[in-house]
Amino acid sequence: MLKMTSFKRLARFLLMYLERQGLCIDIGKPQMSKTNSITALLEAGVKAEALRQKAISNNVANLETPGYRRIDVKFEELLAKSLDSSGSVDLSELEPQIYRPKLTPVKSNGNDVSLESEVGAMIKNSLRYTLYIRLLNKKYRGIESAINTK
Amino acid sequence: MKVDNFFSPIDIAVSGLQAQGKQMEVISSNVANARTSDAGQGEPYRRLEAAFKSDGDLGGVELGEILPDMGDFLRIYDPGNPRADGDGYVAMPNINLPVEMMNLSIATRVYQANVAVLMRYQRMVETTLELLR
Numbered sequence: 291m292l293k294m295t296s297f298k299r300l301a302r303f304l305l306m307y308l309e310r311q312g313l314c315i316d317i318g319k320p321q322m323s324k325t326n327s328i329t330a331l332l333e334a335g336v337k338a339e340a341l342r343q344k345a346i347s348n349n350v351a352n353l354e355t356p357g358y359r360r361i362d363v364k365f366e367e368l369l370a371k372s373l374d375s376s377g378s379v380d381l382s383e384l385e386p387q388i389y390r391p392k393l394t395p396v397k398s399n400g401n402d403v404s405l406e407s408e409v410g411a412m413i414k415n416s417l418r419y420t421l422y423i424r425l426l427n428k429k430y431r432g433i434e435s436a437i438n439t440k
Numbered sequence: 441m442k443v444d445n446f447f448s449p450i451d452i453a454v455s456g457l458q459a460q461g462k463q464m465e466v467i468s469s470n471v472a473n474a475r476t477s478d479a480g481q482g483e484p485y486r487r488l489e490a491a492f493k494s495d496g497d498l499g500g501v502e503l504g505e506i507l508p509d510m511g512d513f514l515r516i517y518d519p520g521n522p523r524a525d526g527d528g529y530v531a532m533p534n535i536n537l538p539v540e541m542m543n544l545s546i547a548t549r550v551y552q553a554n555v556a557v558l559m560r561y562q563r564m565v566e567t568t569l570e571l572l573r
């Protein structure tokens with residue numbers, strides 16, 4: 291019983307983090323009941339962050355490629371949208387998407403990658419990744435201790 | 441630029457890095473053209489200055505425009521120069537190299553300061569994440 295309440299608290303904590311990142315998830319609404327488990331949510335997050343890391347390294351590799359436009363991963367918006375819509379959410383169907391924002395100013399060689407902003411994105415990405423992994427770790431340890439109980 | 445999320449210190453520090461990178465570009469153009477006596481329109485190169493702006497809110501710095509410095513050109517006595525006027529003077533860019541080097545030092549230090557903020561904030565969040573161990 292004690293473990294259950296701590297999971298609920300963890301879920302709230304994660305939601306709070308997502309909300310603070312501007313993902314428009316209102317803690318007040320009972321949206322968590324729609325998703326099957328916090329583990330699935332965290333796994334989807336980890337997957338998206340891993341893909342975003344790839345996108346960032348691709349951008350840095352193409353720092354001086356003429357005509358290259360930077361790529362980014364769209365996931366949080368899709369997650370927020372599917373959590374908002376009615377009906378149950380199937381997280382396995384929610385795939386992170388690669389897209390080209392084309393918002394940054396283009397340099398004379400037609401390239402719009404800025405090393406500084408890629409570094410910033412990488413820091414944010416790795417912090418989020420660490421957060422999701424730590425939460426997953428905590429969840430798994432809870433399951434583990436539940437199994438070991440006699 | 442409007443940022444108000446958990447990671448806004450990172451976005452703000454990155455905007456500072458980008459602004460100082462641009463400033464560095466302007467300074468290097470000024471230094472490279474310190475002796476360019478012809479920049480088209482019959483004038484020597486005019487010193488450029490990067491004007492930064494902010495919307496007065498928590499949102500980092502933005503590059504406004506790169507403006508020309510309307511100060512007087514230097515006049516150097518060089519009668520052998522094909523561009524010399526009747527009195528033997530040549531107009532040279534209004535660039536003062538020591539000033540440019542000083543601006544270069546400032547730009548470097550501000551860049552370093554922004555990197556320090558970035559690293560410090562990263563460490564701060566990592567400390568928070570330690571609570572989840």
